[in-house]
Amino acid sequence: MQILDGKHTAAQIKAEIAKEVEQMVADGQRPPHLAAILVGNDGGSETYVASKVKACEACGFKSSLLRFPDTISEKELLSEIKKLNDNPDIDGFIIQLPLPAHIDEQKITEAIDFRKDVDGFHPVNVGRLSIGLPGFRSATPAGIIDLLDRYHIPTKGKHAVVLGRSNIVGKPIANLLMQKAEPGNCTVTVCHSATPNIKEICLQADIIIAALGHPGFLKADMVKPGATVIDVGTTRVPDTSRKSGFRLCGDVDFDNVAPKCEFITPVPGGVGPMTICSLMKNTLLARKGIF
Amino acid sequence: MQILDGKHTAAQIKAEIAKEVEQMVADGQRPPHLAAILVGNDGGSETYVASKVKACEACGFKSSLLRFPDTISEKELLSEIKKLNDNPDIDGFIIQLPLPAHIDEQKITEAIDFRKDVDGFHPVNVGRLSIGLPGFRSATPAGIIDLLDRYHIPTKGKHAVVLGRSNIVGKPIANLLMQKAEPGNCTVTVCHSATPNIKEICLQADIIIAALGHPGFLKADMVKPGATVIDVGTTRVPDTSRKSGFRLCGDVDFDNVAPKCEFITPVPGGVGPMTICSLMKNTLLARKGIF
Numbered sequence: 001m002q003i004l005d006g007k008h009t010a011a012q013i014k015a016e017i018a019k020e021v022e023q024m025v026a027d028g029q030r031p032p033h034l035a036a037i038l039v040g041n042d043g044g045s046e047t048y049v050a051s052k053v054k055a056c057e058a059c060g061f062k063s064s065l066l067r068f069p070d071t072i073s074e075k076e077l078l079s080e081i082k083k084l085n086d087n088p089d090i091d092g093f094i095i096q097l098p099l100p101a102h103i104d105e106q107k108i109t110e111a112i113d114f115r116k117d118v119d120g121f122h123p124v125n126v127g128r129l130s131i132g133l134p135g136f137r138s139a140t141p142a143g144i145i146d147l148l149d150r151y152h153i154p155t156k157g158k159h160a161v162v163l164g165r166s167n168i169v170g171k172p173i174a175n176l177l178m179q180k181a182e183p184g185n186c187t188v189t190v191c192h193s194a195t196p197n198i199k200e201i202c203l204q205a206d207i208i209i210a211a212l213g214h215p216g217f218l219k220a221d222m223v224k225p226g227a228t229v230i231d232v233g234t235t236r237v238p239d240t241s242r243k244s245g246f247r248l249c250g251d252v253d254f255d256n257v258a259p260k261c262e263f264i265t266p267v268p269g270g271v272g273p274m275t276i277c278s279l280m281k282n283t284l285l286a287r288k289g290i291f
Numbered sequence: 292m293q294i295l296d297g298k299h300t301a302a303q304i305k306a307e308i309a310k311e312v313e314q315m316v317a318d319g320q321r322p323p324h325l326a327a328i329l330v331g332n333d334g335g336s337e338t339y340v341a342s343k344v345k346a347c348e349a350c351g352f353k354s355s356l357l358r359f360p361d362t363i364s365e366k367e368l369l370s371e372i373k374k375l376n377d378n379p380d381i382d383g384f385i386i387q388l389p390l391p392a393h394i395d396e397q398k399i400t401e402a403i404d405f406r407k408d409v410d411g412f413h414p415v416n417v418g419r420l421s422i423g424l425p426g427f428r429s430a431t432p433a434g435i436i437d438l439l440d441r442y443h444i445p446t447k448g449k450h451a452v453v454l455g456r457s458n459i460v461g462k463p464i465a466n467l468l469m470q471k472a473e474p475g476n477c478t479v480t481v482c483h484s485a486t487p488n489i490k491e492i493c494l495q496a497d498i499i500i501a502a503l504g505h506p507g508f509l510k511a512d513m514v515k516p517g518a519t520v521i522d523v524g525t526t527r528v529p530d531t532s533r534k535s536g537f538r539l540c541g542d543v544d545f546d547n548v549a550p551k552c553e554f555i556t557p558v559p560g561g562v563g564p565m566t567i568c569s570l571m572k573n574t575l576l577a578r579k580g581i582f
Contacts, residue, residue: 106424123426127418130466131458133397135414157485165469167422174465175421178456178481187492189480190469194448201478 001258002151004230004265006143009150010273014058017280021060024287032287033062034118034279035084035093039077039103040070044236045096052094055276061283064090070100077103078111085113092118092136092286094279115291118282121168130175134290136282141173143274144209144230146281148183153207153228153263160186161202163218163251164211169232173209198222210251220256228263232271248272292549293442295521295556297434300441301564305349308575312351315578323578324353325409325570326375326384330368330394331361335527336387343385346567352574355381361391368394369402376404383409383427383577385570406582409573412459421466425581427573432464434565435500435521437572439474444498444519444554451477452493454509454542455502460523464500489513501542511547519554523562539563 021031034056038049049065056063066080077099084093093116099105109117114124120138128135137145148155160177164170170190177186186207191198202208202222210218211232223229233251250267258264265271312322325347329340340356347354357371368390375384384407390396400408405415411429419426428436439446451468455461461481468477477498482489493499493513501509502523514520524542541558549555556562 123418123422123424124414125418126421127414127416130417130421130462131414133414157487159488165471171421171466171469174469174481175462178462178465178483180456180483180485185483185485187480187482187486187488189478190465191478192469192471192476194471194476195478196448197450197478 001261002263004147004151004228004263004270006147006265006270006273009147010143010277011058012150013146013277014055014280017059017284020284025060030089031060031062032091032283033064033089034283035064035066035090037066037068037077037080037084037093037095039068039072039096039099042098045098049096051276052279055280056283059280059284061280072100072103074103074107077108081108081111085111085116090116092116092283094119116286118279118286120172120282126167126172129172132179132181136285136290137176137278138168138172139278139282140169140211140232140271140275141176142278142281143271144173144232145176145183146278147230147265147271147274148207148228151263153183155183155207156185158186158206159204160188160207160209161205162188162190162209162211163192163198163202164209164213164232165190165192166211169211170209173211177207177209212251214251215249216251216253218252218257220253220260223257223260225260226262227260229257229261229265230271231265231267233267234272292552293554295438295442295554295561297438297556297561297564300438301434301568302349303441304437304568305346305571308350308571311575316351321380322351322353323382323574324355324380325574326355326357326381328357328359328368328371328375328384328386330359330363330387330390333389336389340387342567343570346571347574350571350575352571363391363394365394365398368399372399372402376402376407381407383407383574385410407577409570409577411463411573417458417463420463423470423472427576427581428467428569429459429463430569430573431460431502431523431562431566432467433569433572434562435464435523436467436474437569438521438556438562438565439498439519442554444474446474446498447476449477449497450495451479451498451500452496453479453481453500453502454483454489454493455500455504455523456481456483457502460502461500464502468498468500503542505542506540507542507544509543509548511544511551514548514551516551517553518551520548520552520556521562522556522558524558525563 114122120136231250231252236246237249239247405413411427522541522543527537528540530538
């Protein structure tokens with residue numbers, strides 16, 4: 001059994017990006033610039049945005065954090081998005097989700113110019129990913145593909161089972177894994193809340209992507225010996241022994257599943273760091289021009 | 292075993308559309324208007340476009356056929372597309388594929404205003420389908436969903452196996468079948484040329500969508516008794532006994548597979564008529580406003 005060390009791999013990729021940016025700056029060009037919009041004071045959102053700003057520093061990017069109170073109206077937020085769309089100094093930007101209930105997240109997502117949509121959530125980028133065209137790929141699926149790639153895990157002709165059909169993980173990772181590409185070329189099965197026989201299907205999987213948001217869902221008796229298991233779950237579970245008061249819990253019963261696997265990601269330190277790393281890759285692409 | 296009669300179902304839907312259009316016109320509004328661009332003289336394309344024009348007549352739509360020689364340049368074709376994009380009298384239009392080799396089909400597809408893209412091939416519409424947002428759905432997958440719906444075939448929790456991962460059939464029908472929708476909510480497996488154990492997977496399927504373009508690929512020993520089989524194949528096979536010199540051949544070995552099925556589509560007369568019908572539905576949507 002080998003741990004897929006997302007933290008280490010992400011650090012490697014960020015170092016590669018930093019080197020490229022250093023050359024860019026040495027050549028007299030400006031570095032990539034990522035902006036993040038943060039609405040309100042959600043604890044999780046604060047943590048995520050802080051990690052993204054830190055990753056920008058590691059890559060030599062410029063970053064801007066725009067904070068707004070949770071009383072901001074949808075109209076005002078749309079106007080801030082327009083400013084970022086029109087600002088030639090900003091290569092890409094993200095709106096940290098979730099947003100307050102009075103703001104329509106889909107409307108906000110679609111207001112972002114797809115050429116600056118480094119989260120890859122805009123329909124144009126979702127469509128381009130499905131068709132197999134260049135575009136900004138949703139960060140978590142792209143990070144998973146990079147992890148499979150860097151560890152040289154064979155995917156062609158393998159059966160990948162995706163647990164979950166969310167728009168930001170399940171559907172796009174299924175679409176990426178089935179592409180005629182390397183990594184890719186998997187037979188792909190998508191299971192979800194309406195699947196009656198998840199265990200039976202998981203037992204056929206060479207690769208399992210667990211993205212249900214259901215802590216400890218994937219048990220050892222659901223995994224074929226020698227499988228690769230990618231855990232996308234990051235549920236916050238109360239834990240009084242931690243200073244923060246919680247711990248991150250994956251969708252995989254790690255202690256019991258890991259001994260059966262050839263490869264497995266830990267939580268934390270697996271998919272999480274790779275996700276932020278993909279955002280950096282997308283921002284660099286935005287700077288260099290992708291469309 | 293019951294035949295899913297696409298011809299009959301499509302005629303029903305077209306009659307419903309015609310009734311709505313009749314009311315529209317009676318209310319003093321203009322009827323939907325579909326334009327088709329046909330480049331060159333490909334026999335198959337001529338047939339398809341003629342069927343679409345005929346379907347427009349059946350629905351009470353206005354239709355315009357714009358013919359160009361296969362010597363038209365990409366630039367000239369792009370300029371014709373711009374005219375249609377800008378023409379408020381045209382609700383939707385299609386470019387009949389294939390195009391001559393000197394024209395980039397992807398570039399042409401993306402030049403169409405997605406609000407008039409009634410074929411549903413533009414990345415915005417592909418992305419919106421995947422996310423589950425309103426948009427123009429690719430005609431063949433939408434026709435399959437309508438057929439499942441009209442015959443009240445249960446899909447929730449069923450295992451649908453899609454053979455083929457094309458951008459216009461395999462990927463979008465997989466995305467539609469996995470949506471939290473009715474029809475939908477299927478566990479979905481996508482198999483393709485790199486899948487080593489297609490037979491084993493097909494034997495688990497409650498619903499099989501065969502879209503490989505490989506005549507007679509799906510044999511009786513690959514199908515579970517009681518399955519529903521949807522045949523998307525329409526390969527032209529030479530046949531000297533026909534006036535046309537060919538016959539349309541599906542991906543399913545119909546004579547041997549049909550007795551095992553609960554439902555099955557014939558070729559021709561199954562998915563084909565439903566596809567054209569979906570184009571009519573999209574054109575009506577375009578007229579009424581969808582975005």
